[in-house]
Amino acid sequence: MPDYSCSITSPRHKRRLRNLTDEQILIWLLRQSRRNENGCLICDKSILRDGYAHIGVRGKLIPAHRFVYTTIYGKLDSSVDTRHTCDVRNCIAPGHLTHGSRKQNMQDAIDRKRIATGQQSPNAKLNISQVRQIRNQIKQGRRLKLIANDFNVSPSLISAIKLNYRWKHDR
C-alpha cells in the first residue's frame, strides 16, 4: 500500500481541506513544498510508486502537479497530460509545468524545444504572458484585488501567483 499517512491526506488535513477552494488548497500546497537548487518546488507528500506526489481533493487522490497546473491555467481534457519541463516528478513549481498530448510527450523527448505552454490550453484561465504581467504588477505593489478584477480571476489565484513569485528561480 502506498503511504498516504503524511500530511496532505491525513484525516486532520482532510477535514481542514474540505472547505477550502482549489486556490486556497493551491496556496497551502505551495507552502508545504521546498525549493531546491534548480528552482523546483519539491512536494514530499504522498509520493506513490509512479514517483508523483499526490493530493486528496474532495475524496479524489490526484497528482499534485496536475492540480497545481489546472488550478492556475485552467482545466484540461483527461486525454491531455500535465508534464514537467524539469523532469522532476514530484516538482510542483508552476513555471516547470506544461501540458500536451501523449504523442506530444514523446515528441518532447525527441525535441525539447517543442514544449507547449499553458496558453495553448483551450480552457486556460490565464496564459503565460498574463501570469508574467500579473507578477510584474505584484512586484510594483499593485493591490491584489485590483489585479484580480482586471484579469477576471479570484484574488486567491493572484495570491497563489504572488506566493510563487517570491521564489526567485521561477520563470
Ligand SMILES: [Zn+2]
Ligand atoms: Zn521543477
